[in-house]
Amino acid sequence: MTIRMIAERCGCSTATVSKALNGAGDVSRETAERVRRVAAEVGYMPNAAARALKTSRSYCFGMLFQDEGSGGLGHGFFAGILNGFRDRAAELGYDIFFISGCLGHRKIGYVEHARYRGCDGVFIPNEAYEDPGIQELAASGIPLVTIDYAYEGCGSVLSDNVKGMADLVRYIYSMGHRRIAFIHGEDTYVTRIRVRSFRDTCEELGLEVPEEYLMVGKYCRSAASEEATRRLLALENRPTCIIYPDDIAYLGGRNEIYRQGLRIPEDISAAGYDGIDFIKMLRPSLTTMWQDAELIGVSAADELARAVEQGRGCVPRQIIIPGKLLPGETVGRLPV
Amino acid sequence: MTIRMIAERCGCSTATVSKALNGAGDVSRETAERVRRVAAEVGYMPNAAARALKTSRSYCFGMLFQDEGSGGLGHGFFAGILNGFRDRAAELGYDIFFISGCLGHRKIGYVEHARYRGCDGVFIPNEAYEDPGIQELAASGIPLVTIDYAYEGCGSVLSDNVKGMADLVRYIYSMGHRRIAFIHGEDTYVTRIRVRSFRDTCEELGLEVPEEYLMVGKYCRSAASEEATRRLLALENRPTCIIYPDDIAYLGGRNEIYRQGLRIPEDISAAGYDGIDFIKMLRPSLTTMWQDAELIGVSAADELARAVEQGRGCVPRQIIIPGKLLPGETVGRLPV
DNA sequence: TTGTATGCGTTATCAT
DNA sequence: ATGATAACGCATACAA
Numbered sequence: 001m002t003i004r005m006i007a008e009r010c011g012c013s014t015a016t017v018s019k020a021l022n023g024a025g026d027v028s029r030e031t032a033e034r035v036r037r038v039a040a041e042v043g044y045m046p047n048a049a050a051r052a053l054k055t056s057r058s059y060c061f062g063m064l065f066q067d068e069g070s071g072g073l074g075h076g077f078f079a080g081i082l083n084g085f086r087d088r089a090a091e092l093g094y095d096i097f098f099i100s101g102c103l104g105h106r107k108i109g110y111v112e113h114a115r116y117r118g119c120d121g122v123f124i125p126n127e128a129y130e131d132p133g134i135q136e137l138a139a140s141g142i143p144l145v146t147i148d149y150a151y152e153g154c155g156s157v158l159s160d161n162v163k164g165m166a167d168l169v170r171y172i173y174s175m176g177h178r179r180i181a182f183i184h185g186e187d188t189y190v191t192r193i194r195v196r197s198f199r200d201t202c203e204e205l206g207l208e209v210p211e212e213y214l215m216v217g218k219y220c221r222s223a224a225s226e227e228a229t230r231r232l233l234a235l236e237n238r239p240t241c242i243i244y245p246d247d248i249a250y251l252g253g254r255n256e257i258y259r260q261g262l263r264i265p266e267d268i269s270a271a272g273y274d275g276i277d278f279i280k281m282l283r284p285s286l287t288t289m290w291q292d293a294e295l296i297g298v299s300a301a302d303e304l305a306r307a308v309e310q311g312r313g314c315v316p317r318q319i320i321i322p323g324k325l326l327p328g329e330t331v332g333r334l335p336v
Numbered sequence: 337m338t339i340r341m342i343a344e345r346c347g348c349s350t351a352t353v354s355k356a357l358n359g360a361g362d363v364s365r366e367t368a369e370r371v372r373r374v375a376a377e378v379g380y381m382p383n384a385a386a387r388a389l390k391t392s393r394s395y396c397f398g399m400l401f402q403d404e405g406s407g408g409l410g411h412g413f414f415a416g417i418l419n420g421f422r423d424r425a426a427e428l429g430y431d432i433f434f435i436s437g438c439l440g441h442r443k444i445g446y447v448e449h450a451r452y453r454g455c456d457g458v459f460i461p462n463e464a465y466e467d468p469g470i471q472e473l474a475a476s477g478i479p480l481v482t483i484d485y486a487y488e489g490c491g492s493v494l495s496d497n498v499k500g501m502a503d504l505v506r507y508i509y510s511m512g513h514r515r516i517a518f519i520h521g522e523d524t525y526v527t528r529i530r531v532r533s534f535r536d537t538c539e540e541l542g543l544e545v546p547e548e549y550l551m552v553g554k555y556c557r558s559a560a561s562e563e564a565t566r567r568l569l570a571l572e573n574r575p576t577c578i579i580y581p582d583d584i585a586y587l588g589g590r591n592e593i594y595r596q597g598l599r600i601p602e603d604i605s606a607a608g609y610d611g612i613d614f615i616k617m618l619r620p621s622l623t624t625m626w627q628d629a630e631l632i633g634v635s636a637a638d639e640l641a642r643a644v645e646q647g648r649g650c651v652p653r654q655i656i657i658p659g660k661l662l663p664g665e666t667v668g669r670l671p672v
Numbered sequence: 673t674t675g676t677a678t679g680c681g682t683t684a685t686c687a688t
Numbered sequence: 689a690t691g692a693t694a695a696c697g698c699a700t701a702c703a704a
Contacts, residue, residue: 050681074415093440097433104429386697
């Protein structure tokens, strides 16, 4: 079913049909209505390929989503982002497809892949931002939006990790804790921000932070948390509360704490980060910093559409999305 | 960069370039090599839209993936399937995009959406298979592959739930248990198969299954598991082992068990289903039936490509993927 | 072996 | 207000 067939049924030209269907001004109201009625009757759908070929606009967003363990689709945080992005993109009239960096058995660059499909913009929620292939993409001129990382000249959406970590520390402080440790994830942009905010907030509160209270762990890895927790608990002046890299990593710490026969939060307090769904099923319920993944995804779609539609003149934005403290039962109240 | 520009540089026609690039036989070896060299030099990429328009093959798979809570992207099982599918599809030369059922603010059917983008086949990993819109898709003639559900005339990949449940029950039996309860998920195709297999296996083992041992719970919902567990534990002749709908749902049961001051597995045993990643971080480690999500996804991509490439004459297959028992610590050994 | 010509379905320009 | 026509980039039937 093409516009040609509709033109025949309506007794007019394909040009008129096209105009009517696209709401061009120079078509009489009656004609436009007749065309639209017939189109609806026969269930006409435009051909995306033809339209893209002609207009060089595909109404597609490409998405890079490598699944290397922790940061993949299975993670509630990224799943939430993807959901928000997908839904908003659909509302805006864009379809999404995956950019894989290969075509059949042939390795191709992300830029080539994106151009091959003619996608209008590219979304990168969780990639290795230092990867040369991705930096090439950032420099290619294709509109781009990243999450929790900003390229020069590209849009980005950032979870408010500064305020997030600050709020978390302040809450723990308000519960009476004065010895707070932070097991942070591997060295990334986000990690550096959180560590910085952790330090600043502690200083602001007049807390001293022994260097041993800052331990390196891994996102989403229980083993690293177990080990770090073990060392923290062995300290002479051990912390009363431990902040973990994220909710999943907390599980490792929890194992170690229980193994030592300690109770949460009576003997030691703990907090996570992310606020992903499944932690609601844990007892005691986890105190954590919820990140608004859905809104992050939605904002990314908005920003990408804006970049595409405004074209070259678009000045890229950094959008910051606040989170929210989820007070659970794992941070106990201490006498001050 | 188009074949025309390459033709100019090579001093030949676009037809020759096209043939050379597509490996047609009727091009001299030298010409072909020259064309390919030039193409590589200038970084030529074909235009997918033009190619699709001409050949009415898009080398795209559409994917339906609604995220309604439990069965969404955030779930390790579906994330695994999607991963496997994506990677294999890329190898086969297909890109994947989401079919959303709307185009801008306009609601359209899945069939329309699929046709609009001209996708060669559609993948449905987790949808409501009774949905009329999806049944319409199944009847549309577009090649289709579903997971854990089979439409008449369409390909499907099924996790071996019959053998999976049987193996799980047999293992629990082998550990000395004779009173095994099964909290199953809401009524779906998969649930019915598992319940059936549970019953059959028990009978085969000579176990009688009191009706109270079969409780209805919910997939991925801890609250339902808590409630069901509570009722099981209150039974006069209570089970020694409880099988949960899945690994996540187990968490609810676990909460209830601990709340009653019971220990796992000393006082009561438990098992899950799925074998998703994060359960490795639980202590005691969960005994569960692992489903090979990756392979399910890979097989689905293979099957869909086969359906597309064989065309109308393709006789659809049902592919069954075995799982594997993951013996953990939550099923204890009982004296027989 | 190579080239010419046509059309895929659409939009856009320019007459009418 | 409407229509004839060209062009988007590619693949292919057919002529040379």
